[in-house]
Amino acid sequence: MASHEPLPAELNRNRFPTLFEVLSRKTVAPLDLFSFYIYMRDQQRSVDYLDFWLDVSQHLQLCRLYVRRLHRSVIEDTPELEKNSKRSSYILDNAGEGPSGEKGNVSDQRLSAFLRSDHGSRNHSPQNSQGSAHSNRSTPGRERPPRPSFMTLDTNSPNDSSSPGQNSSADNVPRREDLRASAEKILYTYLLPGSEREIIIPQSILHEVQEAIEGPDQRSDPELFDAAKDYVFQAMERDAFPGFLQSKGLGNLVPQSMMIRLIIGLISFFGAVWAAFILIFLDKSRVTRCWLILPFTVAIYFIFTHQYMLDPVLALIGLSEYTLMDFNRIREPFVKSTLTKRSISVLGMFLLVDAALCCLFILVPGKRL
Structure with missing residues (x-):
């Protein structure tokens, strides 16, 4: 029972912890x-x-x-x-x-x-x-x-x-x-x-x-x-603690994962644009061009996760990345609520940009060269 005594104070903390609280083991993941x-x-x-x-x-x-x-x-x-x-x-x-x-x-x-x-x-x-x-x-x-x-x-x-x-x-x-x-x-x-x-x-x-x-x-x-x-x-x-709070309190990805996502996102984006222009200049139907939604969605999602150091889907299910592909549950209540709000905002912006790009390349009139 003694090991659970500090938990109420942690649950009621409506802020990010201080460095001393972290070093004193008064915080959770x-x-x-x-x-x-x-x-x-x-x-x-x-x-x-x-x-x-x-x-x-x-x-x-x-x-x-x-x-x-x-x-x-x-x-x-x-x-x-x-x-x-x-x-x-x-x-x-x-x-x-x-x-x-x-x-x-x-x-x-x-x-x-x-x-x-x-x-x-x-x-x-x-x-x-x-x-x-x-x-x-x-x-x-x-x-x-x-x-x-x-x-x-x-x-x-x-x-x-x-x-x-x-x-x-x-x-x-x-x-x-x-x-x-x-x-x-x-x-x-x-x-x-x-x-x-x-x-x-x-x-x-x-x-x-x-x-x-x-x-x-x-x-x-x-x-x-x-x-x-x-x-x-x-x-x-x-020198270190502000970056730690930004990395773990406002995001849930490690730099290696962010770099991999950026590479995949850029490759997917250029591939989607290349495919879109081919389909437009081959005068393919708009139904066929709807397949562009897949590469554009992957590209924009991965680029957004890199930009905001946050995977909104993982954050909404309560996961944070310790090391590359090693995830752990988010137990700090204030961090969980903060990441949930940021995830909703990031998802909203992602859907808006993704929809705009898809509509642009799908609805534009085709012209066969």
Whole structure:
């Protein structure tokens, strides 16, 4: 039942979602995070920015899990602190994931402050628990999972499988070394010049992050990535997200499909015009020339779908194209109503232009040469 709680808010949203709502997994197809990932990968060619955002969010989850385990071990050793456990758990479970200005950042700062203080990390560290000898082989921060890893990571759910109130394998308990390894992996994968998936950020931000991780403080708290995360968020919001809304919110076709439709439409149009002139100059009857309706209809329909990035028939039956010839149901209510209105308008214009061309070449008097 908990997984369906956000749905009423989504159904009542009479607008396009914001980028933060998409990244927070508060949207559904075709404006969901998976669609945005495909758009960034196939059309923007800048999926590394989104992967950086997702890996920093995953690093935040690792830090939350570490502190939650540490908090649990402290409570087990000092039962009199149990009265304060609910408030502390609430702070940890509601740490924000968005830009630094978003709601929830206060608890995010508390989490980072706790990790920087490192109080009790040696005496009450989760790695001292039974089974921690195996944690180095299978920790969440050791290896970045294959993309799209966000499909299995629910960052909004405080009651995940690794929460203090549930049993979980000791092999999944993160250690302080895992937090540092995760922070270093983000730095060496995305930020340093010449790295495997380098993203372009201001040098001042890069130097701050590098100094925080490699300097004497050797920080691994999630707050050290705040400036870079904000910059990446603003870059995606400015450069990529408007195109994503136009592509998926106002249309339902991908560029490859649009190009194929344009080629077929132009070929059909020139073939229809060529056939029309032949039939006119052979002085064929108007009944025979009615066959021109077929190529003209195909040509005009495909050209219109390319021009408006929208297949009205598919939109009216509730389908949107993820990748070439891969369709999915439109579940976002506002997008569905918007595409329905646009589809009716496009169909009206298509029928008008198609009828005008067909009437022109069918009713014009023939003249045999």
